[in-house]
Amino acid sequence: MAAPTVSRCRSWFQTGSFGVRNVAQVRWRKSLVGASTLRGSASKTTAEKNCDAPWTAVVGLEIHAQICSNSKLFSGSQVKFAAPPNSLVSFFDASLPGTLPVLNRRCVEAAVTTGLALNCTINKKSLFDRKHYFYADLPAGYQITQQRLPVAVNGSLSYSLCVGKNQNEMVSRTARIRQIQLEQDSGKSLHDDARGQTLVDLNRAGVGLMEVVMEPDMCCGEEAAAAVRELQLILQAIGSSQANMAEGQLRVDANISVHHPGQPYGVRTEVKNINSARFLAKAIDYEIQRQVNELENGGTILNETRAFDFRLGCTIAMRDKEGKQDYRFMPEPNLPPLILYDAKSLPTRTCHHQVVNIDQLREKIPDLPSVKRAKLVERYGIQPLHSFTLVNEDGLMEFFETVVTATQMNPRKVIGWILKDMLGYLKQHNLVVEESPVSPLLLAELLNLLESGMISSSAAKQVLEIMWNGEGKSPALIVKEKKLELIQDQNELEHICRAVMDSHQKEVAEIKKGNQKVLNKLIGQVQRTTGGRSDPVSVKQILEKQLSLQPRKKTP
Amino acid sequence: MLRASLREISAALKEGQVSPVELCQKCLALVKATKFLNAYITVAEDTALKQAKASEKRYRQGQRLGDLDGIPIAMKDNFSTMGIETTCASNMLKGYIPPYNATVVQKLLDQGAILVGKTNLDEFAMGSGSTDGAFGPVRNPWSYSQQYREKCVRNSSMQNEDCSWLITGGSSGGSAAAVSSFTCFAALGSDTGGSTRNPASLCGVVGLKPTYGVVSRHGLIPLVNSMDVPGILTRCVDDAATILGALGGHDPKDSTTVQDPFHPFHLPSMTDMNNLCIGIPKEYNAPGLSSETLATWSKAAILFEKAGAKVVEVSLPHTCYSIVCYHVLCAAEVASNMARFDGLEYGHRSSADKSTEALYAATRREGFNDVVRGRILSGNYFLLKQNYESYFIKAQKVRRLIASDFAKVFSSGVDVLLTPTTLGPAVPYTEFIKEDNRTRSTQDDLFTQAANMAGLPAINVPSALSERGLPIGLQFIGRAFCELQLLNVAKWFEEHVQFPAIQLQGIMDPVDAVTQEEKSASFP
Structure with a gap:
């Protein structure tokens, strides 16, 4: 087997003299x-x-x-x-x-x-x-x-x-x-x-x-x-x-x-x-x-x-x-040469427990990390860099896959929760995946609440925060207790939106001038008012509708 | 009774003519009576009697374990024996009691054999005289035989008894002396360069070195792992076959034993010599070979020829390089094997405690004799990076040539080689120690070490008495794993030379007296 060619042009430099x-x-x-x-x-x-x-x-x-x-x-x-x-x-x-x-x-x-x-x-x-x-x-x-x-x-x-x-x-x-x-x-x-x-x-x-x-x-x-x-x-x-x-x-x-x-x-x-x-x-x-x-x-x-x-x-x-x-x-005179066999050279009359068969061992080799990463990318459509992190952190890949299986959420969305929220938390607290207070199934349950439109993304983060504290409560229970469900009542939402617009006249004017970016601020404000219980998409629709209804009276 | 062969005594035990305890007591009494031979380092009196009692119980209950049940045997003191001190005749291991039995020890005990004691040797089996051990030299029982004494009287200079005693050869001199002086019916030696055959020759007993890989080395404290083989010392060839039958076979604890099943055998009484081809290696007619040994060798060749065997001169052209090469390989492995004796886990520990290095140095200087230290030094020298190629590798190459010399001869149709075992009969101690250990080993291992280098089975058969009444042995070397053929030839030869039994009446009679009266009918 020829050794692969290896680039050897790596070099670096001293970039100055160092005192301390x-x-x-x-x-x-x-x-x-x-x-x-x-x-x-x-x-x-x-x-x-x-x-x-x-x-x-x-x-x-x-x-x-x-x-x-x-x-x-x-x-x-x-x-x-x-x-x-x-x-x-x-x-x-x-x-x-x-x-x-x-x-x-x-x-x-x-x-x-x-x-x-x-x-x-x-x-x-x-x-x-x-x-x-x-x-x-x-x-x-x-x-x-x-x-x-x-x-x-x-x-x-x-x-x-x-x-x-x-x-x-x-x-x-x-x-x-x-x-x-x-x-x-x-x-x-x-x-x-x-x-x-x-x-x-x-x-x-x-x-x-x-x-x-x-x-x-x-x-x-x-x-x-x-x-x-x-x-x-x-x-x-x-x-x-x-x-x-x-x-x-x-x-x-x-x-x-x-x-x-x-x-x-x-x-x-x-x-x-x-x-x-x-x-x-x-x-x-x-x-x-x-x-x-x-x-x-x-x-x-x-x-x-x-x-x-x-x-x-x-x-x-x-x-x-x-x-x-x-x-x-x-x-070493007390050990005869170590002889290994493959399928071709395997002696026919020897007991199988006395010989080591290279081909048999080769067949038993499971997926190596590189193959695991490639499969993750292929199967879940995630980025190679993400697959790298998943495989390199002990137990993270298994965690991820368990979550993915238990949720309807797109794996590409799941990976964000895993790498950013979950891994971030673990690193911050110096924990390994195995020690995570949030089990993959509970996380999946949470993501399902999010995916089904029961809660907003920001509410989900709040729930996760509570879950870290490790009381073992199910996300649904936390949502219920903390009243974090999305407001499904359209009238209530419209009412809140109107109130927000009324108290932010300056922003409303800005938007009407054509600066649509400010709309996000209003959406954020609604979110804050509802304690994260409003669906940003619906809020955006309501706000847009209400803005278009309002006459542009103050515009010169 | 004690003069009987193993086979005879086994039959007597079976028929109830003698009890194991009685037999054991007799042997122990004779061990005491022959203490001056210094054949034993440790006499395991208590355990031996216990084992004999257990054996006796088995006999009473009709649960005899086999041919060896109740038979007193001895072990060279380099075989690990559980609960019994194992010293290798070295200060380094004085007081060392192994927690396990060597496989060969265990196999013999499992067959009901009685372990009389641990026999003397050269320190760590390094020597050819059994004179260089921490417990003093072994005396050859033939020194006290009537045969020798009678001849000796004529020689005025030999009149002083203390000056005239002979060496046993070595390094398994204690085992050879033990068998020769009837204190046991068989003994184990070890054979690295001739250490079983050499003293067998000088003490007039049979000494068998089996093929490397037939008998387990597990528990044998090594000299040279790639050449060591447990050796068997008995009073006749048949007995050697019996012991080999008990010892041979694969041992999972020794990876160098062969996997093929080993079948114990009995030797048929031979037989037809017509299909046999005996090779006489011309290189073994070496300078220093005594005229008496040469004559015995020639007579043996004629004996075979007359019986119808084909006797041919053969050449083992690399013979002259063998002993030098043996010394290099031996020293190298010795240096390595002795590295473990550092005083930490077992054995002697010096009181020097300034540093670990100081402890090592002092422990090893105090624990080993000059011979051992000399071989360690030269061995380490041969293994140095700058010397490895020119000494160790070269010696290994020569070893291969020597092995192929034998292979060629055997493939040319020769069945068994016939050679002298030693240059001549035993010499007096005073004469022996004039030369240093190394020089003596070079001369004494001359005919024997090549079989170790090639891993072949070889056996010493007592062949004649010299003019001075001392045993002269001849060696048969066989094909690898062809012990049956080798022993058959040896047995035929043994039957035809009628080697006289050692006459030790003066020592034996008081011990044997009781039995002579009681059982004179059974043991004429």
Whole structure:
């Protein structure tokens, strides 16, 4: 499978010298968005203006995704987050002498499925290796990984990101995937500096990981964050990883360098263990800017490992003891080569539970996020940008679809309520979709009231406001209690309209002069008077009728 | 009674001529009487008696588990035994009590075998003398045999008993000594480069290294994972077949065991030699081969030829590179396998607590002997990025050539190869330790390690006594997974050479006395 061509002309520039760090970051981030949106021409002007040579950043990611599996990669221990320390440790996990690894078929299937979802070539034969280093939470003194011949290679990840002034323009990018390898997770060390001791928890030791190694095809934090988000959605869609960053199921290392276009890549640093979606872009952009500043000031970049301190908002060199580690890779002698089959090569006399069939796994892959988005656009006629938001917010698509099914309202109208009102509210209160106090069915009920002409749009917003408070009352009940139904009595409406016109003679005169825009003000006034209980369309008709009836006596 | 073969004692147990408890007590008594051999690191007296009582109960209730029920056996102290200390003859694992049984241990226990104790070895099985362990060297029972003593008296320099005792070979010297001195009816060793066959040869017992992948390594504390095989030490070929029958087969806990079903077998009494082709690898006539061993080897070839077998000289051209290549691969895997011994989870932990690194360094320096540390150092050197290609990869390539040497010979029609097992018979300890461990291993593993490199089954059969009254063994190497054929040939040979039994009257008589009186009719 040929790797897709990837545009590499992304570059941006330093737009001035930065004094204070925090300010610099803000300004740089602005320039970043501008540069990556406008590219070529805009960049040139900036460069000319500043007489600075432009910098291009190169970002490559290595992502560790914890495999969603009941048991560990090579042992039968359970995998569970936040279990009591050392409660999920088999003899093998503790590296008791004489124990041997036994490969977990589920983990292999997860890695193969992930490889297929990421357009990889699946290696029919892959190998396991030992990577040696001494660390307290690595009981065997080596990690079993796939260095020489990984399970999947040469894939690609397509992702989109919002650009433009209002983040309302979408561009798509592709990052090549070099390989996906199966490997063991390490345990966890807790350093108690006060008592000078290290506590080790081996619950995580030996949990299956997929390491997704990407080519350096990204150029800024935004892109990296968008790529990671897309990967996360893919992994969750196919169920190969829960990919929850907060629980450490998805961990990102970023290799970052900067150089002048046309020149060789710069020395790269590795920012390790970026375990938060929120700080991913920030950490990378900080490091790019740091390297640019360093080089601009005549400094050099060291090939080093750095960590992002989210409290300080900067990357810090990690203490790497004796320079470069030599991992002394060696084939894992206790595991035979991992052989995978497809429909053609499947041996006839083998039990099915003993072999992994690539074709069978391929058939089982559900819709990936990109397909989901396309289907949303096609099925509901919504904008691609909206489909992006629907898929990217956990549970929002399902919410939307439930509402759409339960209401007569046009999906294109529904999406406004979902994205603007509902998502806006959730964001404001820092809630996820799952935590929404308004269920999709209640929202649908509300939209049906609106759609059937029972209430006005502004009344609907009032009802929704009350619904957020979460008393669980049905919209119909709220409408009834608050008397928000539209005034159906034509006479009553006409009466109100007349009263409004009488008290707004100036506006009436304006309209009669031909300024029809002022009519909206009158409509608004009627709405206010009725407490949102009037249908703007009817009101408009009544007002127009009454205006035309009135003689133009005051017009000279 | 204790001199019987496994098969004979099994029959005696079945017929009620002896009870499991009685048999176990006899063995334990002999273990005590032969303590000076230093064959055992741990004698599992209490559990053994418990197991014997349970066995006896089964016999009484007519619920015998099989041929091994009630039969005392021993295990090399690098097989994990639940609840019984497993040390690998290293300070690193002194006091380590595994929470699980190795698969082979479990299989033997499931068949009702009685575990007498854990036998001595070179530290982590690194050696060929059973002299380099934390619990001291093992003494070869033949040092105390009438055969050797009589010949020895003539030699004035050998009169001092303490100077004249012989090594067992290794690294499974404790297991070989245990079987040879009748303290058990079978023992497990491990065989990475000859560690079962070498001491079997020097102690005059049968030592079988099965094909790699036939017997589970789960629970065997590894030396070189890609070559380690649990080995079987018995007093005759038939007994080795019986034990193999109990051990063989796929183990879900060891992914390198073969999936094909394993069928235990009994050896028919052979037979017709006419369709057999025996290969004599010319490269095994190596410098240093003792004239007596060479003569025994030649006699064996003639014996087969006379019986109608086709005996042909064959060539294994890469033999001379084998031992060097073995050392590189061995050291590399050792370096890796030993990385886990850091004092954190189990085993020795140094009191150095300045930093985790200091703890590691001190723990490993205190826990490992020079031999182990030396192999770890060289292994890590071979695995360094800059050396990997020129050492490890090269050695792997040579390993493939060696394996293909064997494959070619076997595909040319040869059924079994006949070679010496060691250069010569056992040497006195004082002589042995003049050379360092590495040099000795190079010489002593010369004929045996190639079978490990190629994964082939091989067996040592005691063949003759030397002029000084010491055992000389010969090795048969078979096709992969063709243990039945290999053991058939070995058994035929065994029957025809009539290797004399070790005479240990001085030691055994007091122990055996009671039984001799009681059961003299059954055991002439």
